[in-house]
Amino acid sequence: MTSSPIASPRRRGRSVRRNLTVAAIVAATLSAGCVSGASAAGGSDDHLRLRRDADAIAALGVTGVQARLVTPDGRNLTATSGAAALTARRPVPRDGHFRIASITKAFVATVVLQLAGEGRLSPDDTVERWLPGVVSGNGNDGRAITIRHLLQHTSGIHDDYPDYTSAKDFQRHRYDAHTPEQTVARAMRHRPDFRPGTRWGYSNTGYVLLGMVIERATGRPWHEEVRDRIARPLGLRHTFWPGASAKLPRPHAATYQRFKPGGPLVDVTEQVGWGTNGEAGLVSTTADLNRFFRALLGGRLLPPAQLALMKRTMPVGKEFEQFMPGARDGLGLLSRPLSCGGVYWGHEGGDSGWISAAGVTADGRRSVALSLSGVVADSTAEVLRVERAASKLIDDALCATPDAGRRRR
Numbered sequence: 001m002t003s004s005p006i007a008s009p010r011r012r013g014r015s016v017r018r019n020l021t022v023a024a025i026v027a028a029t030l031s032a033g034c035v036s037g038a039s040a041a042g043g044s045d046d047h048l049r050l051r052r053d054a055d056a057i058a059a060l061g062v063t064g065v066q067a068r069l070v071t072p073d074g075r076n077l078t079a080t081s082g083a084a085a086l087t088a089r090r091p092v093p094r095d096g097h098f099r100i101a102s103i104t105k106a107f108v109a110t111v112v113l114q115l116a117g118e119g120r121l122s123p124d125d126t127v128e129r130w131l132p133g134v135v136s137g138n139g140n141d142g143r144a145i146t147i148r149h150l151l152q153h154t155s156g157i158h159d160d161y162p163d164y165t166s167a168k169d170f171q172r173h174r175y176d177a178h179t180p181e182q183t184v185a186r187a188m189r190h191r192p193d194f195r196p197g198t199r200w201g202y203s204n205t206g207y208v209l210l211g212m213v214i215e216r217a218t219g220r221p222w223h224e225e226v227r228d229r230i231a232r233p234l235g236l237r238h239t240f241w242p243g244a245s246a247k248l249p250r251p252h253a254a255t256y257q258r259f260k261p262g263g264p265l266v267d268v269t270e271q272v273g274w275g276t277n278g279e280a281g282l283v284s285t286t287a288d289l290n291r292f293f294r295a296l297l298g299g300r301l302l303p304p305a306q307l308a309l310m311k312r313t314m315p316v317g318k319e320f321e322q323f324m325p326g327a328r329d330g331l332g333l334l335s336r337p338l339s340c341g342g343v344y345w346g347h348e349g350g351d352s353g354w355i356s357a358a359g360v361t362a363d364g365r366r367s368v369a370l371s372l373s374g375v376v377a378d379s380t381a382e383v384l385r386v387e388r389a390a391s392k393l394i395d396d397a398l399c400a401t402p403d404a405g406r407r408r409r
Contacts (some may be wrong), residue, residue: 044077045400046077050397053393062373063255064082065079067368068369072365072366086256086265095251095285097249097283099356100283101275101350102347103348105278108278109331110302110332121147123146127142127150138189138190149197151331152330154196155192156196158187161183166260170271174273175272183208202317202320211277211279226241237288238284238288239283240282241283246271247270248269253371255375256373258376265374286369289356297364311335311345315329324387332347333346350375354373356369357394358370368394
């Protein structure tokens, strides 16, 4: 299982980019069991917008939606829509666990930059310095690739993740676990996509290598560093690395995939897959993601110099730009423009029918996190509709300040 930001439709391993090429769930499938709700009684404007936008996403055929907004005064507002499972017709849990996929990269990048702030490594160190001989062959050269290149997706390293070919193949291999070394070895079978530092190209394998660098620099696996440096200090009690476990803790929604046009929807919630080695792998909740990004942008996790480095951005590639207009990539952190002015910071992820996204205003005071389950679509146009609806929810949530209406374009 690989992971990607929410937007790209290109088929690349077991990611949302593949899952968004299958047929959409028929609206009638959900109509009998659709449940929507929010935690704030009385229906504030913030809450009503959040609920409206969650319902709009579910109306596109997404099985389940959960969203959580944290306001500057600390209120937590939640909205859910759709169903937790197509069979049981349970409401989507407001505090459900989900695989955050590529949002994991923001955690990994934070650890790398913490190590840089401690003088234990430098973003300008080469991969060869930390992982001798690992990136080599077929034109791949760890001596020409730096940690900064890996963090900002400018390494040129090609991704090669296996794909489930059918529901039968999924059932046979969904519990298979894979090592970082196996993932990198697959990538080394290919020539680089471009010369390091000359372009931007999303690379999950680059973050697998960062996980390996963390272990080499600290003597401990990347996920233990995430746990002890981020999750425990912030009290993220529901953020963890499940390892080879294919199960999610309760409560959680189910997610679905269709392996061929016209085929049945298959419950793919329980699986291990490839994306567990730094490029993805963490499980979390919307509450924990909000807390993490608020702490990160609020300066609680990184020294000022490292946070400024993390926020030094470049444009994403054309493939991503069509789905994420105006997006720029920093070091494990994406920025996107807000309709009310300025930008927000966060990350997005997707895998096996899941889409996750989190964003926080530049001052770290207003944040939103979103999880979609059972996202399937059969065309680029449908992918765009889901992405735009998710982006609208985030924009509405982060722009809903007292004066935002006067400034909104």
